[in-house]
Amino acid sequence: MSWNTFGRVLRFTTWGESHGPALGAVVDGCPPRIALSESDIQPFLDARRPGQSRFTTQRQEADLVRILSGVFEGQTTGTPISLMIENTDQRSKDYSEIAQAYRPGHADYAYDAKYGIRDYRGGGRSSARETAARVAAGAIARLIMPEVAITAYVCELGGDEIDREAMNLDEIGNNAFFCPDAAAAQRWEEKVDAARLAGSSLGAIVECVATGVPAGWGAPVYAKLDSDLAAAMMGINAVKGVEIGDGFAAARLSGEENADPMYPAEAGSNQGAPRFGANHAGGTAGGITTGQPVVCRVAFKPTSSILTPVDSITSEGEATQLRTKGRHDPCVGIRGVPVVAAMMALVLADHKLLHRAQVAKR
């Protein structure tokens, strides 16, 4: 099957291939009378845009978004918002090799096994270019919940973790890695340069934190907030793992260590939420938010496109070897940061609306 819609009441549908004329998203269910123009969306696309440093792919895309519907006189109308981004750098190149053989680690073989046809130009629909549409949609989701702030950053790159003590969110914009630890960012420059020059690649872990989320969002039991976040993150290209709160580390704690004790609310707390002594849970209990920050971590595998030849087969099943030339991110996790943040926004905004469907006064 093909299933290109995400969300329950705030839903978005994306379309487009890496080397087609354009890609886009249709965002449905957005509340009316929210001020919206392209300039609310473009900065997020700019953050994800390729070609901004030597540490990401050299594909050059302006990634300019156009709003084609759903906005009237500067405000959302409640009707579907169609967003379109034209592909401008569909560099004409020789695809004959990957047209006839499957790139290991890519979706080439799987798409062919499923559909009996694949658009081999840059991976077609399986290309991470699709995530531009998510980032655009995510910008709208943020406007739906001004009470929530979302921050994402790389917390580990090629096995090298940030120093949590030295963490400073203001640093995120100061380096090419969305890294909140200046010293780590410097180390990573060398790491990524080395991988890039060797035609190799690196994995990374992205952490995302949403603050200001009131207690009560989430929909037990099959649309738990954690569950929807896990789906949202695991569906991003190259993602292989998702954690909420302490995640896998929680499996190594005792019940006493993992406890998040509660204390009476402090004045000025997030909508009267209690004070918590810890946040091992990552902001949810039973799939419902507790008023604590929602914390999620996402593992990106190393980019599959490497210069080292790897054994593979042709579409006729014959043995061959492939090395993936062309413009690639040496660490796809870096540009995953704005995508992770966008998916967090889209899940939370959907749950804000879902929650009030059931419990709003009017």
Place this chain on the structure above:
Amino acid sequence: MSWNTFGRVLRFTTWGESHGPALGAVVDGCPPRIALSESDIQPFLDARRPGQSRFTTQRQEADLVRILSGVFEGQTTGTPISLMIENTDQRSKDYSEIAQAYRPGHADYAYDAKYGIRDYRGGGRSSARETAARVAAGAIARLIMPEVAITAYVCELGGDEIDREAMNLDEIGNNAFFCPDAAAAQRWEEKVDAARLAGSSLGAIVECVATGVPAGWGAPVYAKLDSDLAAAMMGINAVKGVEIGDGFAAARLSGEENADPMYPAEAGSNQGAPRFGANHAGGTAGGITTGQPVVCRVAFKPTSSILTPVDSITSEGEATQLRTKGRHDPCVGIRGVPVVAAMMALVLADHKLLHRAQVAKR
């Protein structure tokens, strides 16, 4: 919101509280003319059943399933299958303490924040008893895809991993931990006994492998197989992390290390799928199966119910302390094994049907 249905074309809806008269599942979309009786379901419920060893909760539940609809003369008819399990051990007890205060780490506060009301008897809807309904539904999912075999086991308990070299799937049934490593199982006996006697609790990691899955299942891009698996697993009570294939470890590999080279198919391979040199990807690429085993790992936090008093608040917001007495699993991950396997089955069966919706010949 409340969202108690899972799946896209094979859908199941569960209902019921820990201490209500019964719980159940309605399974919709099951293909017709599959032989089905209670005896196909009961063994899976028996595997999950509490009270079978000193390492799990002492609640005694027969967990006998009844099929109330959708089966005629021993075969599914294609209409909804209603499954019901009566609660028999709703031990009358004094709930006054947890009626008035929130158990830390439990969903008590979150449910109250959301709904303004909660069934405090045993956690009500947030109780892990709900997973009995999933296990029952999962047994039906297995029958929909006889070509697929699913195995799940605990691969780490309280931070103590199995020895992969010593792993033997035949051992899984020989101990109380669903552990495929006899030596580890012995060590875990002591570990869990110690935790149990101390009124403490332990986390665990459950691994699940599905073999026989043909290439081509999965639905890009928002119903990727990985994405649906992540949602399915993260929605299980006490789960905080999900990995596909190498998961977080993949973020620490280089592109060369993470490559899954492909070789021409061997005679008798799974539906003509190529041979792979490794399975770092865990059986999927681009959200679609490759014909390799689908591999998933799930992190369970330690049971939140412990005897050590933890700071908390009352429903009026006053400071208090709570220690959770009663019958509890010292390591909820153990009984999570049949639940993880059931969710794997439900996701795969749904995708089998989804896949043929789009590409079946007839």
Place this chain on the structure above:
Amino acid sequence: MSWNTFGRVLRFTTWGESHGPALGAVVDGCPPRIALSESDIQPFLDARRPGQSRFTTQRQEADLVRILSGVFEGQTTGTPISLMIENTDQRSKDYSEIAQAYRPGHADYAYDAKYGIRDYRGGGRSSARETAARVAAGAIARLIMPEVAITAYVCELGGDEIDREAMNLDEIGNNAFFCPDAAAAQRWEEKVDAARLAGSSLGAIVECVATGVPAGWGAPVYAKLDSDLAAAMMGINAVKGVEIGDGFAAARLSGEENADPMYPAEAGSNQGAPRFGANHAGGTAGGITTGQPVVCRVAFKPTSSILTPVDSITSEGEATQLRTKGRHDPCVGIRGVPVVAAMMALVLADHKLLHRAQVAKR
């Protein structure tokens, strides 16, 4: 496929066959803290219950509903409400004839063509007994929107219309036909008696009016209120046509005749809605309510079960003749009245919640 769930955010799933042990509904998404007990539901089931006059089937069913989940201390908790009705009058009878031949006008052949198996006892899942579950769910829907009042009645039976001038809603409960015109009810007694004694059957038209619906419910463009109502009504057993407002008659009006002029709101109007000079539209425009009464008309075909032999075929495709003996409604439209009202309630309550998902203040 099998698709036994209805609704978007207020969703209900029904299960059960005519001659199985029980049938039921799981209602999901109901707001919390609504007072609910069996006694809120039973009166609606009693109105639909068979065997109450000589004009309906003589099957005797107590149709007693049990609430199995979702209610705690007399209030809804926001979790799924499981409703169960046991089948008590599954009269043992000889089904050999319909087991081997298809009753014309019934779903026997269609189910067999689809599934290759059918529960032939009383029509199995295709029996109108399924509508008991809808009526039970509908009772809950009504409680979600106390501002709305729903009335349904037969406005035409066997081609004989009520006199709109003589219409009196208080009469509906005074006769066996849910007829708001006492004189028509008397004529219908004879009509239905004659059909019953001749082993024949009659069609009917049911009208349903919802008042108190505020302006603004509905979800353009593929969940228009009209659209969801049409689906809800056309899915009731034996229904062949649905109209909103003037319906087919509107196709014979000129634009001037069909206009619904608007005037400034009167004091005390339904949430400040304007006054309308007419209601040809039946309470909606562009799929959204206008504050006028929502009006819907539903055509029921005559019961297919008649004593006159009709040509048919056996499941082996051989020619045969069938006359349907047994207990049947001579006019299935009569007992359709509570079902139509229930579906109206379920659609409106769903849209109340959907509407506030998108536009609620909080």
Place this chain on the structure above:
Amino acid sequence: MSWNTFGRVLRFTTWGESHGPALGAVVDGCPPRIALSESDIQPFLDARRPGQSRFTTQRQEADLVRILSGVFEGQTTGTPISLMIENTDQRSKDYSEIAQAYRPGHADYAYDAKYGIRDYRGGGRSSARETAARVAAGAIARLIMPEVAITAYVCELGGDEIDREAMNLDEIGNNAFFCPDAAAAQRWEEKVDAARLAGSSLGAIVECVATGVPAGWGAPVYAKLDSDLAAAMMGINAVKGVEIGDGFAAARLSGEENADPMYPAEAGSNQGAPRFGANHAGGTAGGITTGQPVVCRVAFKPTSSILTPVDSITSEGEATQLRTKGRHDPCVGIRGVPVVAAMMALVLADHKLLHRAQVAKR
């Protein structure tokens, strides 16, 4: 809420306003390897296109469709197909009158009541221009089921019915009314001319017949084929009634008259379906197709835009009068014909895929 997606496994999402830059549809779930280009879609848009005779609106739109994704080397790839149609005749005009007052019979007031904002230019999202996107999507649906042929036509206009004896489907293309009766078409010329010159408008009834549909499509009980067709048709702008088979007339038949007797299959029948003596049911029983032609009738109200002033109110609630100038269809039902056919195709193709999800061999 806003809900712009239709379908269950073959899903399409439409977007765009009457006077925005463009409108479009994203079609998801289409099977792969179907030959598709703009030339497969354009003829259907041309049939719906305005300005082709004096009997329809004089708005001039080329309605040229572009495929932006989902097709590679002339074949569908199984990924979402994005279709875009630019609006070229957004004639600059003075909207001040309808910006400040509600056109009776239009969705102006309802949209404002719902959203607190409306795009008043040509009705914005509530304009029938949206149906161009459905017609484009419908062209793809037809290609998914080459075994099915769909014909639609006006069978009644302004209360004047065609002569069923004189009906000739070949006539449909020979007149401006999609009328299968040449004599009626001539009478209608006068009728529509008179209405047009008087600034009045007329209603119409459109009939749609699908042949070649095998027995077994449909999804009991809440996605019955009839139910989905009713939703599909009732959601078309200006539609107020839907019938399947004999529809409301069936409510006036006796059980004997309404019987559809069955006879053994004839050689060469539609997939071995039995022969039926009549088709009062319109091709379905229990919501599942029987192999007979699927027959549906749809009532269009007269266009609400008329030159006669009608009482209305301003957005401030003050009394006013409005006469709708500008370019309008004197009988919107005429251009509804390709839309009805498209919706029939979309529902049937969805059910083809849904059916094989549950019962396909592979």
